[in-house]
Amino acid sequence: MKSLRLAAAVAAKDLRIELRGRHAAGLALPFAGTLLLAFGLALGPGRTLLEAAGPGLLWLALLFGSTLLARRAYEAEAEDGALEGLVLAPVDKASVFAGKAAAMAVELLVLEGSVLVMVAVLFGLPLGRGIAVIVAALALGTVGLAAVGSLFGVLAVVPRAREAALPLLVMPLATPVLVAGVKATELAVAGRGGEVGSWLGLLVAFDLVFLAAGTLVFEYLVEE
Amino acid sequence: MAEPAPTPRTETDTAPAISLTGVTRVFGSQPAIVGVRLVVGRGEVVLLRGANGAGKSTLLRVLATALSPTYGGGAVLGFDLVSERDEIRRRTELLTHRTRLYEELTAAENLRFTCALHGIGPGLVPAALERVGLAGTADQRVGGFSQGMRQRLAIARTTLRQAELLLLDEPYAGLDGHARKVVDEAVLAARDTGRTVVLATHEATRADLATRTMLIEAGRLHPNPGPPARSAVPR
Numbered sequence A: 001m002k003s004l005r006l007a008a009a010v011a012a013k014d015l016r017i018e019l020r021g022r023h024a025a026g027l028a029l030p031f032a033g034t035l036l037l038a039f040g041l042a043l044g045p046g047r048t049l050l051e052a053a054g055p056g057l058l059w060l061a062l063l064f065g066s067t068l069l070a071r072r073a074y075e076a077e078a079e080d081g082a083l084e085g086l087v088l089a090p091v092d093k094a095s096v097f098a099g100k101a102a103a104m105a106v107e108l109l110v111l112e113g114s115v116l117v118m119v120a121v122l123f124g125l126p127l128g129r130g131i132a133v134i135v136a137a138l139a140l141g142t143v144g145l146a147a148v149g150s151l152f153g154v155l156a157v158v159p160r161a162r163e164a165a166l167p168l169l170v171m172p173l174a175t176p177v178l179v180a181g182v183k184a185t186e187l188a189v190a191g192r193g194g195e196v197g198s199w200l201g202l203l204v205a206f207d208l209v210f211l212a213a214g215t216l217v218f219e220y221l222v223e224e
Numbered sequence B: 001m002a003e004p005a006p007t008p009r010t011e012t013d014t015a016p017a018i019s020l021t022g023v024t025r026v027f028g029s030q031p032a033i034v035g036v037r038l039v040v041g042r043g044e045v046v047l048l049r050g051a052n053g054a055g056k057s058t059l060l061r062v063l064a065t066a067l068s069p070t071y072g073g074g075a076v077l078g079f080d081l082v083s084e085r086d087e088i089r090r091r092t093e094l095l096t097h098r099t100r101l102y103e104e105l106t107a108a109e110n111l112r113f114t115c116a117l118h119g120i121g122p123g124l125v126p127a128a129l130e131r132v133g134l135a136g137t138a139d140q141r142v143g144g145f146s147q148g149m150r151q152r153l154a155i156a157r158t159t160l161r162q163a164e165l166l167l168l169d170e171p172y173a174g175l176d177g178h179a180r181k182v183v184d185e186a187v188l189a190a191r192d193t194g195r196t197v198v199l200a201t202h203e204a205t206r207a208d209l210a211t212r213t214m215l216i217e218a219g220r221l222h223p224n225p226g227p228p229a230r231s232a233v234p235r
Helices: A002-021 A023-043 A047-078 A082-088 A093-123 A127-156 A165-173 A175-189 A197-222 B056-063 B085-091 B107-118 B122-131 B147-158 B177-192
Strands: B018-027 B030-040 B045-049 B071-076 B092-095 B165-169 B196-201 B212-217 B220-222
Touching: A002 A023, A002 A047, A002 A093, A002 B107, A023 A047, A023 A093, A047 A082, A047 A093, A047 A127, A047 A165, A047 A175, A082 A093, A082 A197, A082 B107, A093 A127, A093 A197, A127 A165, A127 A175, A127 A197, A165 A175, A175 A197, B018 B056, B030 B056, B030 B071, B030 B212, B030 B220, B045 B056, B045 B177, B056 B092, B056 B165, B056 B196, B085 B092, B092 B147, B107 B122, B107 B147, B122 B147, B147 B177, B165 B177, B177 B196
Parallel strands: B045 B196, B045 B212, B092 B165, B165 B196
Antiparallel strands: B018 B030, B018 B071, B212 B220
16 A cells, blocks of 8 residues: 555656656657658558558557657656655655556557557548557557666666667567557457457566566666 | 654664774775775764765765665664665665755655655645745745755755754755755754764864764775864753
């Protein structure tokens, strides 16, 4: 109960900071929009090609956006040494990880809603056909990306790590989310939602692995 | 909601506040503090003097368990520096020139978050703000605060809980007369309630607050450069 209260306090703090500063939204949303627009222009006007590329671009935009959100979540901690305050608090660091992951998941959901609309408009992706499956895949992908981002986002601000450490770690680690998300979305828009079970299962497994890893390892990443 | 009671440890209650044996901390290949041996009794107010880069901040951060010793070891309030970090953290407060505040949060919200971290009731926040003269700006975001106001807010945070060991790293840096007085009052309040304070500063003018003065030069501590500045007996 105490751990839950602490996680809620950390999440509320992060969301309040984001609501007031809109640092992450001001960075991740324009980035995702620009990425989708650039790919749309690069692929040309062919509707079939755009529709085929839509699921992949949707998840790529989310993956890149999630690394920006993760970085921003810890930049706020680093600005005036607040991270040291979290480290020196005699609390279970797993609760701090859970709180940061929860806040990042909420921010990712907002990003996903916007990116989904952009993909539907720019690439003519027929979302209506399998929207329930797409929402399920996005929800599961959100948990995984939030867990990985909150675990390794701290590397963007700790002095001993290099700035490039975050994307270099997160991108390869999040590949299962990318692959499973793209496959589930492709099947959903093709009207084959009944075949996505194994891909959603992969997303669930990824979520469990990285939630567990974050709970166990976060303390060692933030110390010193 | 009161702060959870620290683990009762009779043997630690009578242990020195600080006991270090040969503590060295190295960054890369550069030693920041070297072979520090130090014993500080309960209720002492120690003035740690030294030039910029002498190792004051590193020593205080080792004592606060923000850094582990590279070599050597010791105990703070009777708890081992490495294996009992959380027990030390429950009982110590570190104040540095980095105020650890969130710019997008208000003064009151910053303190309430500290309360949540330490399991303290948020009802203490208004009094803490009043104590440092920030009651009128409780609902203003810290991003608009001057350095002096931030430092006062950080001091207010230290008063939320009665830490047994107060570690103050250059607390006067960039402060005006009023804010300096707030720091002095926090030190005196700690001293008068029998708590231990280590006050690191490159200024020589605060010796009147201390029961003992120490000098650190190039990472080496000279624990007894002169006689005690005043009696250790609280006023």
